[in-house]
Amino acid sequence: MTLRTESSTSTGRIGDSPQRPDATLKVTGQFAYSSDLWMEGMLWGSTLRSPHPYARIRSIDIAPALAMAGVQAVLTADDVPGINAYGLDHPDQPVLAEDVVRYQGEPVALVAADHPEVARLAAERIVVDYEQLTPITDAMTAVGHVDWNTPGRTGVPSLHPDGNLVRHVKIRTGDPDPKADVVIIGEYDVGMQDQAFLGPESGLAVPAEDGGIDLYVATQWLHVDQKQICAALGLGPDKVRLTLAGVGGAFGGREDLSMHVHACLLAIHTGKPVKIVYNRAESFLGHVHRHPARMRYEHGVRRDGTIVYVHATIYLDGGAYASSTPAVVANAATMGIGPYDVPNVRMDCYGAYTNNPPCGAMRGFGTVQAAYAYEAQLDRIAAELGLDPVGVRCRNALHEGSRVPTGQLVDSAAPVVELLHRVEALPLPPPVDPSRLDLREQPGGVSNTTHGEGVRRGVGYAVAFKNVGFSEGFDDYSTARVRLEIVGGEPVVTVYTAAAEVGQGLVTVEQQIVRTELGVEKVVLAPADTRVGNGGSTSASRQTYVTGGALKAACEAVRAEVFDVAQRCYGRMVRGLRLVDGKVVSDTEGGIGSLADLLADTVVERTVEWRHRPTYPLDPETGQADAHVQYAFAAHRAVVDVDTELGLVKVVALDCVQDVGRAINPQAVRGQIYGGSVQGLGLAVMEEIVVTDGLVRNASFTDYLIPTILDVPPMRVELLEYADPHAPYGLRGVGEPPTISSGPAILSALRQATRQPLTHIPVHPDHLIGGPVALTNPE
Amino acid sequence: MEFLTPMGWDEALAMKADRPDALPLAGGTDVMVELNLTAHRPAALLDLTRIPELRTWSTTANEHIRLGAGVTYRQVIDELADQLPGLAMAARTVGSPQIRNRGTVGGNLGAASPAGDSHPPLLAVGAQIEVSSKTRGSRLIPIDEFFTGVKRNALAPDELIAAAVIPTARGPQQFSKIGTRNAMVIAVCSFALALDAHTEVVGTGIGSAAPTPIRADEAERYLTEVLQGLRLWRRRSPLPESVVRRFAELVAEAAAPIDDVRGTAVYRRHALSVLARRTLTWAWDEYWATGQSAA
Numbered sequence A: 001m002t003l004r005t006e007s008s009t010s011t012g013r014i015g016d017s018p019q020r021p022d023a024t025l026k027v028t029g030q031f032a033y034s035s036d037l038w039m040e041g042m043l044w045g046s047t048l049r050s051p052h053p054y055a056r057i058r059s060i061d062i063a064p065a066l067a068m069a070g071v072q073a074v075l076t077a078d079d080v081p082g083i084n085a086y087g088l089d090h091p092d093q094p095v096l097a098e099d100v101v102r103y104q105g106e107p108v109a110l111v112a113a114d115h116p117e118v119a120r121l122a123a124e125r126i127v128v129d130y131e132q133l134t135p136i137t138d139a140m141t142a143v144g145h146v147d148w149n150t151p152g153r154t155g156v157p158s159l160h161p162d163g164n165l166v167r168h169v170k171i172r173t174g175d176p177d178p179k180a181d182v183v184i185i186g187e188y189d190v191g192m193q194d195q196a197f198l199g200p201e202s203g204l205a206v207p208a209e210d211g212g213i214d215l216y217v218a219t220q221w222l223h224v225d226q227k228q229i230c231a232a233l234g235l236g237p238d239k240v241r242l243t244l245a246g247v248g249g250a251f252g253g254r255e256d257l258s259m260h261v262h263a264c265l266l267a268i269h270t271g272k273p274v275k276i277v278y279n280r281a282e283s284f285l286g287h288v289h290r291h292p293a294r295m296r297y298e299h300g301v302r303r304d305g306t307i308v309y310v311h312a313t314i315y316l317d318g319g320a321y322a323s324s325t326p327a328v329v330a331n332a333a334t335m336g337i338g339p340y341d342v343p344n345v346r347m348d349c350y351g352a353y354t355n356n357p358p359c360g361a362m363r364g365f366g367t368v369q370a371a372y373a374y375e376a377q378l379d380r381i382a383a384e385l386g387l388d389p390v391g392v393r394c395r396n397a398l399h400e401g402s403r404v405p406t407g408q409l410v411d412s413a414a415p416v417v418e419l420l421h422r423v424e425a426l427p428l429p430p431p432v433d434p435s436r437l438d439l440r441e442q443p444g445g446v447s448n449t450t451h452g453e454g455v456r457r458g459v460g461y462a463v464a465f466k467n468v469g470f471s472e473g474f475d476d477y478s479t480a481r482v483r484l485e486i487v488g489g490e491p492v493v494t495v496y497t498a499a500a501e502v503g504q505g506l507v508t509v510e511q512q513i514v515r516t517e518l519g520v521e522k523v524v525l526a527p528a529d530t531r532v533g534n535g536g537s538t539s540a541s542r543q544t545y546v547t548g549g550a551l552k553a554a555c556e557a558v559r560a561e562v563f564d565v566a567q568r569c570y571g572r573m574v575r576g577l578r579l580v581d582g583k584v585v586s587d588t589e590g591g592i593g594s595l596a597d598l599l600a601d602t603v604v605e606r607t608v609e610w611r612h613r614p615t616y617p618l619d620p621e622t623g624q625a626d627a628h629v630q631y632a633f634a635a636h637r638a639v640v641d642v643d644t645e646l647g648l649v650k651v652v653a654l655d656c657v658q659d660v661g662r663a664i665n666p667q668a669v670r671g672q673i674y675g676g677s678v679q680g681l682g683l684a685v686m687e688e689i690v691v692t693d694g695l696v697r698n699a700s701f702t703d704y705l706i707p708t709i710l711d712v713p714p715m716r717v718e719l720l721e722y723a724d725p726h727a728p729y730g731l732r733g734v735g736e737p738p739t740i741s742s743g744p745a746i747l748s749a750l751r752q753a754t755r756q757p758l759t760h761i762p763v764h765p766d767h768l769i770g771g772p773v774a775l776t777n778p779e
Numbered sequence B: 001m002e003f004l005t006p007m008g009w010d011e012a013l014a015m016k017a018d019r020p021d022a023l024p025l026a027g028g029t030d031v032m033v034e035l036n037l038t039a040h041r042p043a044a045l046l047d048l049t050r051i052p053e054l055r056t057w058s059t060t061a062n063e064h065i066r067l068g069a070g071v072t073y074r075q076v077i078d079e080l081a082d083q084l085p086g087l088a089m090a091a092r093t094v095g096s097p098q099i100r101n102r103g104t105v106g107g108n109l110g111a112a113s114p115a116g117d118s119h120p121p122l123l124a125v126g127a128q129i130e131v132s133s134k135t136r137g138s139r140l141i142p143i144d145e146f147f148t149g150v151k152r153n154a155l156a157p158d159e160l161i162a163a164a165v166i167p168t169a170r171g172p173q174q175f176s177k178i179g180t181r182n183a184m185v186i187a188v189c190s191f192a193l194a195l196d197a198h199t200e201v202v203g204t205g206i207g208s209a210a211p212t213p214i215r216a217d218e219a220e221r222y223l224t225e226v227l228q229g230l231r232l233w234r235r236r237s238p239l240p241e242s243v244v245r246r247f248a249e250l251v252a253e254a255a256a257p258i259d260d261v262r263g264t265a266v267y268r269r270h271a272l273s274v275l276a277r278r279t280l281t282w283a284w285d286e287y288w289a290t291g292q293s294a295a
């Protein structure tokens, strides 16, 4: 293990921090995002959306829209040629609503026009006659429960043919009726967070001469989009070709389709290229969010702080359509006890259909919500027993060799205790100097609400626990093609993969892997598209692991072929061959020759489909299985100053120690930790889509607040590198863990400062001053 | 949508008289958001950014600042922090550097949002708004009469805002604003306080806690009477705690807040009382400690 606190930018191999290939373009504002796509003669698409959370459609009159000058097409569900249903897990979501709308913002009709304003105005002229129905807006009610884990409510209308339960995951391990000295029960709820990516949903669909379609779109997974688009259009995969357009952030919000099929339908219908770009308000309605959660946790502990059992119940509100709710439910359930070794566990996690906005993937994927509950419980255990919060966590921490509640063995590093000790040992920020008033250091900032009055400091800790990669037996793989050739006397490698770069830096890592494996400086990345095999999803902290693994394997295959060529040229077998600086070198015989000479016109190209080790489905009754690929851990310490009279917060420090297995690109790893920590901070203290009776009340950046630089403290970050023997280069996925622990650490610090229970996340000023709880999603 | 580009003030007034449906455009930080996010399309935009005199301020004979409607927050912060400290403090809390560079006090008054941050300090000092039309010339509207409803003001359809006429500070001023983020946030509620050591009068302004920005009349009256009655202006002694408390209560009572997505009525009232207490303490400490007075 090495401890890394500084990063270098040397030669662009693994372990270095070379500049991103798109860095200059992005910093100078010249990078082309999907919203910048343009083509001569293209049309603009616009989407008419339901204003109601739940209603029957009696009729749709498109005539007034068609009558407008400049309008080229107006389409409804009747115009969907294939199956009018899509979805990541199962296809339950219509491309365009048929007889019923199930959430506010559900697409009902489409317009293509020669100007975006015309398209929008025309969409408004479409007359839809709705019969409003009473929306179901609470997950517990939706699944017919009268109390935690207690069925008994009848007469709840079904929003889908199979009822309102999307999935129930049960985990049962150990003694079903355990005894403990002290029992701590807590109830928590987490509001709906948005990915708040800056680049709105957008893309350009271009009809092709072969009757097919080329779609340029910002997404996280080209091939899963392609599959769903094919079904909706009734076209084969050879006719539906996708190319990744510039992605302005994703965080899970681009795993589901948004405008994809819509643009294709309009393009096929009009025979012209069609571009669709959502505006900010539409974007808030146009992608899935993080599931709101209601959670009840019961911890039984011995007096020394050892956890004897955990009984937990979680309801996740999946909203109107399934999206990835089934997998999110499994994650919340299997990771929901946290990084703690607990012998007796009873966990029930439910995902429900309601008439709220659909919820699906977001960074952390089910574990974020649970972490708020389990970490709050750990603090309460410490308080109740008069123990140190870090000490209680260490006493119960998972280790390599522990078994998690699903029975799976933790078979690589799980340095929870070390992470906690290291983050605890980092220097604390100094107290605010009262003789030097700087409003930017105060809760409220330059809004000038306190000069120190009412301000109390708190410190809190939390640990993240996250599975990396797709779980439960999913065939999770990636494809990479590597081509080595001599161009202008120089070896050049071209990498082909469909894996989506969404800002995280996969493109940089790809170049580093090739340089390391093939000793070639010049690495060209072909545009990500569906002409190469499936790259899998850019999610679950998996791309460096899986596409990185595929690329490494493809490089190895290319290298073996190069060595063959070299030995054929050399006339005999040579031992200990390596590729260094464009040359084939032997450990025993020195330089064999340059690639330029050895290869000349020979092009070496290999394509590899690469899988991580298999996982297995959960037992439906006990939840037992080796369901996950790899576990990742991070620990945060938060220091906060709270104005206890006004309930305003300044996060003073947010330090993190994370085990990353191997930092392929230390600067990018740190970037993930900074960004992830801030996204967690946002959920802790400000980010919530407020939904009342199924209606979104803050679909704008005016009222959906995300952290500004004055809300974000300087962060100390330490990386541990305990290699995972099962993973390429020993790496561990890094993108999600910091998002999971930063918020709970802040909540812990806020509770210490205010002595309030703070059971609703995000906290509101009212909660922090102990006043009436208000403004949460209605129950 | 037509785009009208007057090069001078008279031309602008003539165009507005001609086209009362034309929407004035200053920094555009409200107008452009509105255009981007809503279906509302005005028949015409009247671009006021090419009129130099709107972007300047001057000092009048009676020690008032005549602040052209097109003066930006940035200018107020950089150039007027001494004469108009309350307004400058409010300007510092507006948006982000980009918004402060473009956004104007005139635009804030034009939008007349209950959350407009320039409004409470203008109320606290009793500013007047100078408005003009082609046919009737100019008139001064007392700030108390300027806000007529949620996002409505006293302008006639053919009128434009020319300037705000603002008394220069003759005593400490404060402005505080509550937001659930430490920068770039719309006020959950806000409070402005102005102490006039010359006339021995207290002024207040409350934002985001009623359909329009308002003054806390009772609180002003109470504190003015107590300070005069106890001769505290001259004695320069600390304020009795009970006076601060009563003032804070009266400020909270003056508000008529609602529950909305930014906060609850109960919280707004509570927060206003805290802000009133703190700002009064800071202002009085400043007055008392520095011995600074116009007397």
Ligand SMILES: Cc1cc2nc3c(=O)[nH]c(=O)nc-3n(C[C@H](O)[C@H](O)[C@H](O)COP(=O)(O)OP(=O)(O)OC[C@H]3O[C@@H](n4cnc5c(N)ncnc54)[C@H](O)[C@@H]3O)c2cc1C
Binding pocket: B023, B024, B025, B026, B027, B028, B029, B030, B031, B032, B033, B048, B069, B093, B094, B095, B096, B099, B102, B103, B104, B105, B106, B107, B108, B109, B110, B111, B115, B116, B117, B118, B159, B160, B161, B162, B184, B185, B186, B187
């Ligand atoms: C990101 C962001 C953050 C913001 N933060 C804040 C904040 O913290 N506090 C705050 O108070 N506001 C805030 N605002 C709102 C806005 O910046 C202010 O209201 C600003 O003062 C508007 O000034 P402007 O010059 O941009 O006005 P414009 O947008 O040009 O105009 C605003 C309104 O005034 C009218 N108008 C403009 N000039 C005149 C005139 N001379 N005569 C008659 N009518 C006129 C316009 O027709 C329009 O109705 C924010 C806006 C944004 C986009």
